[in-house]
Amino acid sequence: MLQPELAEKIVREVQRLISEEIIVVNIDGMIMASTNRERIGAFHEGALLTSQQKKKLIITEKETPRLQGVKAGINLPIFFQHDVIGVIGITGDPQSVTPFGEIIRKMTELLISENYYGEQFDYHSRAMETFVLEWLQAHVQSPDLLERARALTINMDLNRIALIIEFEQREFPLSRDVWSSILNSFSQNKNDVLTRSGNERIIILIDCSASFQPAAVKNRLEQYLQFIKNSFGIAAYAGVGQCAPPTNLHQSYAQAERALKMAKRTRKIIFDEELTLEMITGELASEVKTEYIQRTIAPLLGERDLLDTLVELFKQNHSLKNTAQALHIHINTLHYRLKKIEEVTHLNPNQIHDLFCLYLAVLFLDEYPKIE
Structure with a gap:
């Protein structure tokens, strides 16, 4: 002692x-x-x-x-x-x-x-984190897993939604006291399971067996992320999977991971059921995405102005007027840059096929090696 x-x-x-x-x-x-x-x-x-x-x-x-x-x-x-x-x-x-x-x-x-x-909190946190990660990877509930669930007072027979909260990168890891406050402040129901995952994530497994309302979950999440922001100055976003039976909880977690990728880009709360194009792009291997960028917008990677212009064009829903205003450039300068993009990539931003190819490449940029 x-x-x-x-x-x-x-x-x-x-x-x-x-x-x-x-x-x-x-x-x-x-x-x-x-x-x-x-x-x-x-x-x-x-x-x-x-x-x-x-x-x-x-x-x-x-x-x-x-x-x-x-x-x-x-x-x-x-x-x-x-x-x-x-x-x-x-x-x-x-x-x-x-x-x-x-x-x-x-x-x-x-x-x-x-x-x-503090030691008790650390012990329980490690036990819960280890258990939840093993649970999410298991396709069969082993006797050992069930026994540990009973020790942690977790009901493994419920339908659940997997939810992942990720913090924006910080210079220093969170202290024990901050983690304790964050984990204890989530407005959870008695059957919800919540744990930290490493230094940047929280995993929440929400009971969706009865009277489940996605709008209520989103409201709880928005309040929770706002609390974290106001109390500790930590910005966070979240990906939410779909309701799954106990044996398929790993699928809900995979959906939450997929939604989190979009949430990371938009800094919002994203539900997997809201995804359309991202359902497909999220399944592509990083090697495929890298090769795709090489075949499309690679010539723009060394042309910062042209690349920023293309990214802003999509942010502004292809509105030339709004894009020029956002970039603080004249509309003629924007036309010149779009023409230059077509010359170096051989893809015309004014043609739907080529525009879609460019859009996919911009989506994949998040996973591409950073440009210095």
Whole structure:
């Protein structure tokens, strides 16, 4: 329970309050951490007595010769769930340091409690993440998987929708406290399953067995993503699969992955059932998409202005007026660029077949190696 790393943390935190020498001792009387590094590993008889008697022990200068390894000061038992798990000692004049005693003990017990529940959160998060990922890959519910589901109080007999939330890339990973707040803030029903997946994703398996309403799910998601944005400054988007029976949950997850690719591009919440063209393009191998780009718009990859013009053209639904305004260029300049695109790609943006070929190539750019 009281490990050396935690003991060191306690010493550092308590040292902020008082300048006296601090020790943290285990229930066997061995000093685990101290502001005086030379005392670490030494036996402290006063702390042992404190641990055994479960009460504060004051040691005066006169009493130090009769107790092994002690200095004048105060020793306080550290309690966790009504049991003594260690002792914290403060060296100095007992009259001077005793007033700090209860404050320091409460602070120490709070640190231990936070550490314990943090470890419990980490353990449960890892167990849930591992279980859910195995569940999503399983086509058959094995006895081991069912047993772990019971331990996690998960009902595996329900129809569910798989939902993936992905955060935009950040420089640093989220802290435990942030993850805890995010995971505990989703407005979920009792049968919903929610877990983190790595440092960038949340997987939610929503019960859709009865009275399921996609609009209600979208509303919950919008509120949740807005909460994450407002509370932590993290932008996120989501892909949602379709309702699937227990044996086909992996299919709903695959649909959510497919929808997420579009959500990543639009920074929105996308339901798989809304996809049309993306159903096909999402199934193509990345190698095929790369080769397709090479056969179509590869000559534009080194022509930033032309490529940006083509991308904006599709954003503006092929409106030349809106495209020119968005790019802050004259309409004649836009016509010149479109003519140049046709010359280098041999695809005419004014012909439906060629326009569609160009559009597909632009769609595939997200998976193409970044252009410097």
